[in-house]
Amino acid sequence: MRPDLxxxxxxxxxxxxxxxxxxxxxxxxxxxxxxxxVTSIGLEIDEGNIERCIAxxxxxxxxxxxxxxxxxxxxxxxxxxxxxxxxxLSKPHILINEMLRVGKYGIVTFPNxxxxxxxxxxxxxxxxxxxxxxxxxxxxxxNIHFCTxxxxxxxxxxxxxxxxxxxxxxxxxxxxxAMRAWPNFLxxxxxxxxxxx
Numbered sequence: 802m803r804p805d806l807x808x809x810x811x812x813x814x815x816x817x818x819x820x821x822x823x824x825x826x827x828x829x830x831x832x833x834x835x836x837x838x839v840t841s842i843g844l845e846i847d848e849g850n851i852e853r854c855i856a857x858x859x860x861x862x863x864x865x866x867x868x869x870x871x872x873x874x875x876x877x878x879x880x881x882x883x884x885x886x887x888x889x890l891s892k893p894h895i896l897i898n899e900m901l902r903v904g905k906y907g908i909v910t911f912p913n914x915x916x917x918x919x920x921x922x923x924x925x926x927x928x929x930x931x932x933x934x935x936x937x938x939x940x941x942x943x944n945i946h947f948c949t950x951x952x953x954x955x956x957x958x959x960x961x962x963x964x965x966x967x968x969x970x971x972x973x974x975x976x977x978x979a980m981r982a983w984p985n986f987l988x989x990x991x992x993x994x995x996x997x998x
Contacts, residue, residue, distance in 0.1 A: 805884060805974055805990060806832075809908045812966070812994050813837060817879035820904060822866050822896070823886035826850050827859035834859070867891045870899040878904035887911040888946050894956055897995075901962065907995045913969065915949030915985045932972075950985040957995060966994040 806829045813819060815837040821830050824843030827850070833839040843861040845851050854861035864872075867890055881904035887893050888911050900907040913919075922930040950969060957964055969988025970976045980987045 805910050805970070805992060808968060808970070808974065808992055809882065809884065809910065809994075810837075812906075812908060813839065813880055815839070818877070819880050819882065820844070820873070820878045821882040821884075822900070823883065823889075824850070824854065824859070824861065827854035827857050827861065829882070829884070830854075830859050831857050866896055869895065870903050873903040875902050876905065880904055880906045880908060882908045884908070884910045885912070888948055890946065893946055893948070894960070897956065897962070898960060901995070901997045905996060906965070907993075909953075909991075909993045909995065911948055911953070911991055913950050913985065913988045913991045914947040915951060916989050917986050918989065950988055950991050953991060953993065957993075961997070963996050964993060965996055968992040 810829065810833060813833060817837075817839050819830070819833060819839045819841040821841065821843045824830055824845050827843055830841045830843050834841055841860060843854055843859055844864045844866060845854060845861055846863060846865055851861055851863055866886070881900040883896070883900060887909055890896055897907065897909065918932070919930045950967070954964070956962070967984065968976060969980045969984040969991050971980070971989045974990065984991070
């Protein structure tokens, strides 16, 4: 399991209903199904990942999240996950609000483009950062919205979304007191647990 998924699985209680938006190969849902007896559904657009989900017994729906979540009733889930997908959405603010319409809680993770490494890369090279964590060139990246911790905090305030927990970590998914003190400058990955205010 990816280290960021290891962190967020701790926020999901046993026996809950979980919707995973952009569930990938379903490894997190498989873990939650077997270790926490959750009832889960994954949404995924990649055919290869859908096949892997089905092979692992994951309930998966082929769906483009940019088209919204209108096929789900309000309060259908306890928790809705959006892990490392926010930056690839056309209208992320709409999907965040939809997440909290269909679920009581949301968990969102994304790369923090405000961290010092990105700033230094831009300052010294004058180009969009390319790294082991984000290996694509600007013209070939799935990331279409570059978000920072400060941007996401503002989005939550503007939409009356309550932040229950905010964790920032480095690319090795380790955190420390300095990252807690200066999350936008030092955090490489942001992990939020949110609900409607």
